[in-house]
Amino acid sequence: MIIYHIKTNNTLNSHPYMVIFGWLGVVTIVPVILGIIHGIISLKEWDKLILNKICPSTIKSAPTAWDYKFNSLTEGRHIIVKLKDGSIIYGLYSTKSYASGIQDERDLYIEEIFDVEGDSLSIIPDSDGVLIKSDQISMIEFRKIDLNEDSKVSTYEELKNIKESIDDIYKLLKSQKDENKGE
Numbered sequence: 001m002i003i004y005h006i007k008t009n010n011t012l013n014s015h016p017y018m019v020i021f022g023w024l025g026v027v028t029i030v031p032v033i034l035g036i037i038h039g040i041i042s043l044k045e046w047d048k049l050i051l052n053k054i055c056p057s058t059i060k061s062a063p064t065a066w067d068y069k070f071n072s073l074t075e076g077r078h079i080i081v082k083l084k085d086g087s088i089i090y091g092l093y094s095t096k097s098y099a100s101g102i103q104d105e106r107d108l109y110i111e112e113i114f115d116v117e118g119d120s121l122s123i124i125p126d127s128d129g130v131l132i133k134s135d136q137i138s139m140i141e142f143r144k145i146d147l148n149e150d151s152k153v154s155t156y157e158e159l160k161n162i163k164e165s166i167d168d169i170y171k172l173l174k175s176q177k178d179e180n181k182g183e
Contacts, residue, residue, distance in 0.1 A: 066106060066134075069142070070099035078143040079110060082166050083136050090114040091130065092123075093142070106134035138170060 041047050076094030083089070091110035093099075098109040111129045115122055141162070 063103070066099070067101055071101075073142075076145055078145055080141040080143070080162060080166065081108070081110070081132060081137060082139040082141075082170060083132070084138045085136075086170075088163055088166065089130060089132065090116065097129070100134075108132045108134065108137065108140075139166065141166065 073093070076092060079091050079093040081089040081091070089110065091114060092112035093110055094112075096111040100107045109129055109131050113124045113127045113130050115124045
């Protein structure tokens with residue numbers, strides 16, 4: 001339509017600068033605007049919402065559950081990491097924490113570590129976090145952080161119950177693994 005208007009009205013001869021600026025706008029400004037719109041749609045994940053409405057799927061773009069979970073975290077979490085040797089690490093996974101996305105060298109950095117002593121739970125003050133290699137991890141539990149004024153860090157009893165639940169799950173998984181070896 002623009003080309004038709006330029007040819008029929010002899011706009012190129014009468015207003016050459018207007019034609020040049022018009023084409024510069026079409027070539028530069030329009031793609032920038034479309035790029036910004038596409039970026040906003042992708043950032044808000046509206047494209048995924050629309051596509052999931054058309055064709056629902058459980059297939060995610062992340063190659064592993066590890067990648068999916070850590071990439072989808074938008075706010076901090078209390079994290080409980082059970083290691084293969086049976087020890088448990090309680091900590092805070094937040095903005096300064098990191099989970100590697102490299103398939104063969106996964107590791108997890110937790111920025112704050114909690115110490116459980118007796119009936120109390122406290123942040124280890126001089127700790128600069130902990131780095132855990134994925135081959136040492138048996139299980140990770142994520143807990144949403146309640147930011148209400150009435151919320152408190154989990155009590156020792158709550159943490160003890162969580163630890164017992166994790167131990168039970170670990171024993172169950174180990175017994176299933178042992179049964180599978182016996183077959």
